[in-house]
Amino acid sequence: PKQAQPGPQASAFAPSNIALCKYWGKRDKALNLPINPSLSVSLGQLGSRTELSPIDGAEDRVILNGEVQSLEGGFAAKVVSFLDLFRQPGSPRLQVDTHNNIPTAAGLASSASGFAALMLAVDKLYNFGLSPEQLSAFARLGSGSASRSIFEGFVEWQMGVRDDGMDSHARPLAQSWPNFRIGLLTLTSAAKSVGSRAGMQRTVDTAHLYQSWPLQAAADLERIHQAIEQQDFELLGATAEQNALSMHATMIASWPPLLYWQPESVAAMQQVWALREQGLPLYFTMDAGPNLKLLFQGQDQQAVLKAFPSLQVVAPFEAA
Numbered sequence: 001p002k003q004a005q006p007g008p009q010a011s012a013f014a015p016s017n018i019a020l021c022k023y024w025g026k027r028d029k030a031l032n033l034p035i036n037p038s039l040s041v042s043l044g045q046l047g048s049r050t051e052l053s054p055i056d057g058a059e060d061r062v063i064l065n066g067e068v069q070s071l072e073g074g075f076a077a078k079v080v081s082f083l084d085l086f087r088q089p090g091s092p093r094l095q096v097d098t099h100n101n102i103p104t105a106a107g108l109a110s111s112a113s114g115f116a117a118l119m120l121a122v123d124k125l126y127n128f129g130l131s132p133e134q135l136s137a138f139a140r141l142g143s144g145s146a147s148r149s150i151f152e153g154f155v156e157w158q159m160g161v162r163d164d165g166m167d168s169h170a171r172p173l174a175q176s177w178p179n180f181r182i183g184l185l186t187l188t189s190a191a192k193s194v195g196s197r198a199g200m201q202r203t204v205d206t207a208h209l210y211q212s213w214p215l216q217a218a219a220d221l222e223r224i225h226q227a228i229e230q231q232d233f234e235l236l237g238a239t240a241e242q243n244a245l246s247m248h249a250t251m252i253a254s255w256p257p258l259l260y261w262q263p264e265s266v267a268a269m270q271q272v273w274a275l276r277e278q279g280l281p282l283y284f285t286m287d288a289g290p291n292l293k294l295l296f297q298g299q300d301q302q303a304v305l306k307a308f309p310s311l312q313v314v315a316p317f318e319a320a
């Protein structure tokens with residue numbers, strides 16, 4: 001869709017998400033088309049709110065958590081090219097005001113919720129009236145994982161087969177899991193060395209281990225569907241943890257090596273394994289950073305908090 005005349009103002013919210021079956025590797029870099037399908041859970045009230053308003057002048061203005069961003073690179077440059085997909089060259093420039101209520105130190109990518117909220121706000125501003133599937137496919141152009149942040153709850157991003165990518169979008173699963181908990185464990189605020197975009201490309205290009213990743217992801221996806229269907233927490237946790245560690249194995253086997261872990265990450269993994277050994281159904285997942293995201297159930301929250309007092313607990317299926 002492309003339209004010249006925006007409305008006066010538009011605002012939208014999108015949740016952050018944590019993948020239980022990870023997206024790692026692209027078959028098309030320009031369109032962010034994945035090599036494997038992925039499945040995530042959205043984080044309810046944690047995410048990004050984005051407000052769009054037309055402004056006078058020759059350039060867009062991008063504000064992130066109250067700070068005006070340079071348009072030269074990073075998030076703001078991606079935002080401007082994303083907006084250009086939806087407007088004519090002569091169309092008014094926009095102010096993009098984004099607030100993340102996500103603890104960035106916990107290693108939650110703000111690009112997923114950020115581009116999903118931006119896509120929802122664009123749809124409102126230009127009155128496109130896109131379907132949820134179209135919103136998801138277009139959000140994917142900003143950042144792959146943003147396709148999943150269009151929806152709440154459990155979300156699957158299907159790979160699609162079309163060259164134009166319009167069938168590579170997410171869809172929400174019908175199932176809910178009220179006592180499902182995610183714990184955000186902030187271990188270190190050390191800035192990550194290599195971003196996801198460059199990291200997954202390096203893995204695809206240099207890691208022989210990556211060849212087995214699509215098969216593993218397909219099998220894990222099936223197991224996670226089964227676990228959700230049967231509300232089998234141990235199957236869900238075990239599959240998600242093995243999926244994350246397998247993704248990290250492909251990263252480590254890249255060259256130059258990509259090791260996102262810090263000593264604190266390994267210590268926390270060992271603590272999770274020790275607690276599990278003692279009978280606590282506790283699992284973890286990890287993304288392209290040093291922090292862990294713990295997976296457990298509401299009835300075990302006190303025990304988990306006792307072991308990890310600084311944990312920020314999210315109940316994705318409970319209304320705020």
Ligand code: 2P0
Nearest residue numbers: 019022023143144145196197287288
């Ligand atoms: C995921 N990650 O499934 C995986 C696991 C990080 C590790 O999706 O290049 O920021 O914008 O499509 O979406 C982060 O990758 O990458 C990500 P682009 P994106 O959550």
